[in-house]
Amino acid sequence: MTKEENEKRLAYLKGIVSNLPDSPGCYQYLDDTGTIIYVGKAKNLKRRVSSYFRPEVDRFKTKVLVSKIRDLKYIVVNTEEDALLLENNLIKKHNPKYNVLLKDGKTYPSICITNEYLPRIFKTRNINRKWGTFFGPYSNVSSMYAVLELIKKLHHPRTCRIPMTKEGIQKGKYEVCLEYHIKNCYAPCVGKQSYEDYQNNINEAKEILKGNTREIQKMLFDKMQKLSEELKFEEAETIKRKYILVEQYCAKSEVVSHILHNIDVFSITNDEKIAFINYLHVSNGSINQAFTFEYKKKLNETEEELLSLGIIEMRERYKSTSREIIVPFEMDLQLENVIFTVPQRGDKKTLLDLSLMNGKQYKFDRLKQTEKLNPEQKSVRLMKEIQEALKLPKIPYQIECFDNSNISGTDAVAACVVFKKMKPSKKDYRKYNIKTVSGPDDYASMKEVVRRRYTRLIEEGKPLPDLIITDGGKGQMDVVREVIKDELNLEIPIAGLAKNDKHRTNELLYGFPPMVIGLKMNSELFHFLTQIQDEVHRFAITFHRDKRSKHALKSAIDDIKGIGPKTKELLLSELKTVSNIQSTDLQTLTNIIGAAKAKIVFEYFKDKP
Missing domain, CATH: 3.40.1440.10 (GIY-YIG endonuclease)
Structure with a gap:
């Protein structure tokens, strides 16, 4: 144009x-x-x-x-x-x-009560109003199965898909099935349960699906009392069992205050591209409906715009007539005969907090589900979290961590592990024998290794890390900084993982001078950082152990003149340890490595204590 x-x-x-x-x-x-x-x-x-x-x-x-x-x-x-x-x-x-796009439809299942002569009750993702009445959709599938299980135990609706008619039942066209024999159905198809009784059960099921469990509970209690007064104890016992089932189901509902009735609660949890709106409905002090929906943002809509849309959508969908709506902030929205409340304390604030918690949990669950399908997404998220926590200039694509290992200064070694996109890059791991330091000096050893590592990377023109993590506190960070900043003139961010008195990692340090970064110890990011620390510690300890073992073997076997590496390997393969070689008789050694070499080994160890 x-x-x-x-x-x-x-x-x-x-x-x-x-x-x-x-x-x-x-x-x-x-x-x-x-x-x-x-x-x-x-x-x-x-x-x-x-x-x-x-x-x-x-x-x-x-x-x-x-x-x-x-x-x-x-x-x-x-x-x-x-x-x-x-x-x-x-x-x-x-x-x-x-x-804004409401992400539901086939995403979440609903419950259908069909329009048949003997209605069926089942879950479905296909909504066709000609079939019957639909309840939902249910974003929490476990709650949907819980209410279906209650209806099944209470009312035993038929599960067969046979199209039944009144005339067919009267003519005896149908036969009882296994569901009747295992007491999952009362067989209305052959007249063992009356049509009126079956329809009454379906109506009660509808009330439960609407969330009116307290009314059902009261009705059952009154009915049980009346049957007891009429001395119909067997029938009263049947009603009692139903009453207990409803009571147990209601006990799982969040009870806030019995003075709260017919209130809607809405909250919103934002993401970069998606808003999660949670809706709770409170009746008689209990939460009887809870749903969370995703709204895909298109134009950087404000929270108020998104929440307004969600309130209208959900109240219309669930036929809410609540005169009070609890929201997290003041809204420039007016609905006829409706009051908006932003609670600061008390039971209503508890409800709002519960709604927010459900929205955040739903967001977390959806994120986890998405990351299972796309692991790269989790890696990017964690890298962004590190960048935000440490205020890094760029995403830490490559992270390197160092650790030393020695016993009283002997066989001193160090190790470097490399993580790329939050995953270990084992081909880039490096082991170091300490060359310039004598005795147990961790700081000097760390300086030597860091200097050797990055001098070589610079000489070879290889990429430098976006973040260095030391397995230690301020002291380790300072010596690494002396090499990186003062000697090599490099601008690489340096962090440290410090341990407490019980030798458990409890702090992430960053900056100069090093400061504690506020990170929860049970957070996913902290677990990842300790995973890096555990990995470099494992790698360094393994290298140190291997070096000590080789040193021990060298003093025992390698000094025997006339015995080469292949003979030594053959002996260890057959006899496993040096002590076994030392205690083995001449004939066994001869069978393994031949008479001449066997005599050399046998004579060597014969004079050893």
């Missing part, structure tokens, strides 16, 4: 905007094909729509949207609530490209 064409387009759109009314309503943006690409709502159409065409609009995604607009339509309504409802319906109908 040329500059002149763009100016003509904007002039046309601004001409429409200038004539918009100052009334509540919905606006629709259309592209060059006449397709609706965005639907919005406003308390004041003129003020809201004109904000898109101001020069100071700084949000990139909004600028992209505006560049696609070729025409706009609007619908005037009476109230802001009507605008919200209309916006919700238009988004569902047209699914505009730049609107």
Whole structure:
């Protein structure tokens, strides 16, 4: 599009905007094909729509949207609530490209009660209102199975898929199946359970699915009392068993306060691309509905915009008539006969905190599920967490960690492990024999190894790490910094993992002078850092142990003149240890390495204590 064409387009759109009314309503943006690409709502159409065409609009995604607009339509309504409802319906109908996308549909299962003569109750992901009544969708699948299990134990609805009719039952077309014999069904198909009783059970199941478990519990209790008064103890016992089942199910609900009734609770947890909106419904002091939904963001929508959309969507979906809605912040939203509350303390604040906790947990669970399918995503997330925690200039793609190992200064060694994309790169691991230090001097040993490591990387032109981690506290960090910064003039961030009195890692240090970084010890990032520390410690200890073993073997066998490496390897292969070689008789040695060499070995050890 040329500059002149763009100016003509904007002039046309601004001409429409200038004539918009100052009334509540919905606006629709259309592209060059006449397709609706965005639907919005406003308390004041003129003020809201004109904000898109101001020069100071700084949000990139909004600028992209505006560049696609070729025409706009609007619908005037009476109230802001009507605008919200209309916006919700238009988004569902047209699914505009730049609107928030509610990620549900087939993502979550629902429960269906069919419209058949003898209705069935089952879970499904296919929603067809012609089949029957649907409840859900259930974002928490375990809660859906819990309520299905309760209904199964309470009411025993049929599970067979045979299309049953009243005439078919009267003519005896059907036969009882295994479900009847194992007492999972009362066989209404052959008249063993009356149609009225079956329908009554289905109606009770609907009330449970609506969350009205307290009403069912009260009804069962009253019925049990009445049967007891009429001396119908067997029937009363049957009702009692049902009452106990409902009571046990209700006991799993979060009870806040019995004075709270018919309240909706909403909270929002944000991500870069997705918002997670949690909805709780409280009735008679208990939470009887809990759902979390994902909204895929398109235009950097504010939390208030997203939460407003979620409130309208979920209240309409779950037919909520609550007169009070608890929210985490003040909202410029008005609904008829509804009060918005932002609690600061008490039972309502407990409910809001619970909603926030559920939203965060759902976000965490979805993240874990995604990372299982795409491990690279977890690596990138952890690298970003390290970058943010340490305020690093770039993502730490390559991390290196050092450790020393010696016993009283003997056989001193050091090791370097390398992690790339948060995974061990074992081909880049390096072992070092300490050459310039005598005695147990960890600081001097660390300086030698770090100097050798990075001098060589510079000479060979290989990439330097984005972060160095020392297995130690401030002292180790200081000597590494002396080499990296003062000697080699390198700008590589240096962190340290310090241990407490019980020799357990409890602090992450960073900076100069080193400062403690606030990181929870049970966090995933802290576990990863200790994993690096454990890995370098394992690698250094293994190298040190191997060196000591070789040293021990050398003093015992390698000094025997006339015995070469192959003969030594053969002896160790057969006899396993030096002590076994020393105590073996001449004939056995002869069978292994021949008479001449056997005599040399035997004579050598004969004089040894």
